[in-house]
Amino acid sequence: GIQVEQSPPDLILQEGANSTLRCNFSDSVNNLQWFHQNPWGQLINLFYIPSGTKQNGRLSATTVATERYSLLYISSSQTTDSGVYFCAVVTGANSKLTFGKGITLSVRP
Amino acid sequence: GAGVSQSPSNKVTEKGKDVELRCDPISGHTALYWYRQSLGQGLEFLIYFQGNSAPDKSGLPSDRFSAERTGGSVSTLTIQRTQQEDSAVYLCASSFTKVETQYFGPGTRLLVL
Numbered sequence: 001g002i003q004v005e006q007s008p009p010d011l012i013l014q015e016g017a018n019s020t021l022r023c024n025f026s027d028s029v030n031n032l033q034w035f036h037q038n039p040w041g042q043l044i045n046l047f048y049i050p051s052g053t054k055q056n057g058r059l060s061a062t063t064v065a066t067e068r069y070s071l072l073y074i075s076s077s078q079t080t081d082s083g084v085y086f087c088a089v090v091t092g093a094n095s096k097l098t099f100g101k102g103i104t105l106s107v108r109p
Numbered sequence: 110g111a112g113v114s115q116s117p118s119n120k121v122t123e124k125g126k127d128v129e130l131r132c133d134p135i136s137g138h139t140a141l142y143w144y145r146q147s148l149g150q151g152l153e154f155l156i157y158f159q160g161n162s163a164p165d166k167s168g169l170p171s172d173r174f175s176a177e178r179t180g181g182s183v184s185t186l187t188i189q190r191t192q193q194e195d196s197a198v199y200l201c202a203s204s205f206t207k208v209e210t211q212y213f214g215p216g217t218r219l220l221v222l
Contacts, residue, residue: 048210
């Protein structure tokens with residue numbers, strides 16, 4: 001099956017700093033989503049981005065489908081950005097999301 | 110509008126008992142998914158419904174696990190004869206169609222003693 005690798009596994013930032021989170025995948029995808037899992041465990045949708053670039057406030061994402069990677073950019077980080085960020089993909093005729101292992105982000109005041 | 114809801118929020122049960130977990134998807138969403146999240150295995154797919162049928166059950170870990178969906182809406186995941194390794198957070202998601210954004214509920218935290 002498809003492999004989804006996220007890097008780095010852990011990231012510690014000072015409030016106000018910028019960061020880039022990476023997701024590599026091993027096959028072509030029909031769907032790619034980025035999620036933020038908050039401290040209560042809720043998976044919050046950030047982006048649906050199988051290709052191209054999107055922006056939402058301080059967050060933006062780019063997926064280069066031909067090179068099989070996606071990047072999530074966080075600018076001017078805040079302590080509320082802390083949590084785990086997941087990349088997940090759907091491939092082929094499947095419908096299920098295959099998740100990466102996540103990136104744990106800690107933003108310090 | 111209302112998001113995906115799940116009940117109960119938490120469930121503690123004894124080994125060997127049966128449990129039922131419920132998911133109410135977003136109204137109008139035809140696709141419904143169950144996943145689970147555990148410390149050792151990360152986030153794993155369990156089953157996918159399109160309407161009331163389940164074309165993909167490939168993630169169900171054993172025949173103790175079953176699920177149904179009625180009226181193209183509510184779904185129930187049943188675990189029979191629970192084992193300690195079933196302890197996890199069970200997450201439900203729904204989407205308008207199978208290739209569109211999946212929206213997740215808050216999950217049911219299951220602890221099997």
